[in-house]
Amino acid sequence: MGKVVKKWFPLFALPTFAAFVIAFLAPFFMGLYLSFCKYQSISNPEFVGIDNYLYIFGLGKFENIGDKTFLPALWFTTKFTIVSVLTINVVAFFLASMLTKSLKGTNIFRTVFFMPNLIGGVVLGYIWQMIINGLLKALGLGVMQNNADYGFWGLVILMNWQMIGYMMIIYISGIQNVSPDLLEAADIDGATKAQKLFNVTLPQIMPSITICLFLTLTNSFRLYDQNYSLTDGMPAGQTRMVALDIVKTYEQGKSFYHGIGQAKAVIFSILVAAIALTQLYLTRSKEVES
Numbered sequence: 001m002g003k004v005v006k007k008w009f010p011l012f013a014l015p016t017f018a019a020f021v022i023a024f025l026a027p028f029f030m031g032l033y034l035s036f037c038k039y040q041s042i043s044n045p046e047f048v049g050i051d052n053y054l055y056i057f058g059l060g061k062f063e064n065i066g067d068k069t070f071l072p073a074l075w076f077t078t079k080f081t082i083v084s085v086l087t088i089n090v091v092a093f094f095l096a097s098m099l100t101k102s103l104k105g106t107n108i109f110r111t112v113f114f115m116p117n118l119i120g121g122v123v124l125g126y127i128w129q130m131i132i133n134g135l136l137k138a139l140g141l142g143v144m145q146n147n148a149d150y151g152f153w154g155l156v157i158l159m160n161w162q163m164i165g166y167m168m169i170i171y172i173s174g175i176q177n178v179s180p181d182l183l184e185a186a187d188i189d190g191a192t193k194a195q196k197l198f199n200v201t202l203p204q205i206m207p208s209i210t211i212c213l214f215l216t217l218t219n220s221f222r223l224y225d226q227n228y229s230l231t232d233g234m235p236a237g238q239t240r241m242v243a244l245d246i247v248k249t250y251e252q253g254k255s256f257y258h259g260i261g262q263a264k265a266v267i268f269s270i271l272v273a274a275i276a277l278t279q280l281y282l283t284r285s286k287e288v289e290s
Contacts, residue, residue, distance in 0.1 A: 030042070031262055031265060031266065032266055033045075034258075034259060034262045035052055035053075035259065035262040035263040035265070035266045036048065036049060036050065036052065036259070036263075037052075037259050037262075038051075038052075038256045038258075038259045039258050039259055040258065045259075048256075048259065052256075052259045052260045052262070052263035053263050053267075055067050055260055055263075056070050056260060056263055056264060056267070057070075057071070067249075067260065069237055069240065069245050069248070069249070070242070070245060070264055070267075072237070072238075072240075073237070073240045073241055073242045073244070073245035074242055074271075076152070076238070076239065076240065076241060077221060077223075077241045077242045079152070080152065080155055080156065080159075080220060080223070080241065081217065081220040081221045083156050084155075084156055084159045084160065084216065084220040085213065085216045085217055085220055087156065087160055088159065088160050088163050088164055088167055088212075088216045089167060089209075089212055089213065089216060091160065091164050092163075092164045092165075092167035092168040092170075092171055092212065093167075093168075093171050095113060095164065095168045095171075096168045096169075096171035096172045096174075096175055097171075097175065099168070099172060100172055100175045100176060110165075110168070110169065110172070112165075113164065113165035113168055114165035114166060114168070114169055115165065116161050116162050116164075116165055117162055117163065117165050117166040119162070120225070121162070121223075121224075121225035121226045121229070122225045122226075122228070122229045123229075124158060124161075124162055124226060124229075125158065125225065125226045125227075125228065125229025125230040126229050126230075128154065128157065128158045128161070128230060129144070129154075129229065129230050129231075132144055132150070132154045132157070133145075136150060144230070144231055144234075144239075145231060145232075145234040145235060146234075146235055147235070148235060148238035148239050151230070151231040151234070151235075151238070151239035152239060154230055154231065155223075155226065155227060155230060155231070155239065158226055158230060159219075159220060159223070159226065162226075163215075163216060163219065166215070167212045167215070167216065170208050170211055170212050171205065171208050171212065173208060174204070174205030174207065174208030174209075175201065175205060175208075177204070177205075178200070178201055178204045178205065179204065182200050182204070183196060183200060183201075186199070186200050203286075206283065206286050209283060210280065210283040210284055213279055213283055214276060214279060214280060214283075217275060217276060217279055218272060218275075218276050221242075221271075221272055221275065222242075222243055222268075222272055223241055223243060224241070224243035224244055224247070227239070227240070227241045227243070227244045228244055228247075232244075233245075233248065242264070242268050243268070245264065246261050246264045246265050246268065247261075249261035249264060
């Protein structure tokens with residue numbers, strides 16, 4: 001049987017491998033090359049070395065100016081990601097703890113909390129824009145597009161509303177797999193609720209925590225559609241996240257901006273990968289310890 005599998009494995013793996021090369025590897029390496037070019041169309045790129053990367057950090061020679069949007073967008077994205085990851089996971093874990101108790105209607109609540117995750121990001125952005133701006137106008141506070149603080153917290157609220165239910169389901173799965181014998185032993189030893197939480201429950205659900213942190217971290221950091229539809233970076237680009245900043249750079253139209261946008265995309269990809277891999281390494285090491 002093993003010889004048959006080895007014989008025919010390349011044939012069956014070829015379609016998937018070909019799709020991976022065409023849809024991921026080829027565009028990635030082409031994009032990496034174009035990040036070192038000045039181009040209006042990918043058919044006639046002009047190699048300019050590291051000028052695009054220098055420009056992003058204010059050292060470029062194009063028009064004798066440097067980029068003034070990437071670093072502010074990166075800082076805004078970082079702040080948003082930290083707040084979103086913390087709030088989503090804390091609230092999701094709290095709801096999961098409540099819905100794993102013997103309460104009536106838990107299945108209904110699980111369904112209701114999960115439903116926002118099924119709605120597209122652009123649609124959610126426009127819905128919450130109407131809701132939040134309506135409330136702000138009713139209070140005489142203007143709109144999100146005129147106040148960066150309102151835009152920031154609007155994005156946090158939207159992200160929480162969309163992702164809490166999804167993370168809650170994952171936490172519920174982890175909590176339900178905690179050994180009752182361990183909890184019973186902790187009760188016999190006289191452990192408090194806090195001690196059972198930090199010394200029994202959390203170590204046992206570290207695989208769920210790893211998954212939830214990975215999903216919330218990567219989704220928050222590379223957020224685009226909700227950012228576009230909720231604030232579109234306003235006012236004056238102060239609520240612009242990195243993914244939206246990359247698109248806005250391309251939209252400026254001049255040939256050298258395309259290469260700069262591509263360079264930003266490469267830096268962004270490296271950052272997301274580095275952050276995600278670091279988080280996976282740290283949380284998985286806790287799983288081994290537990």
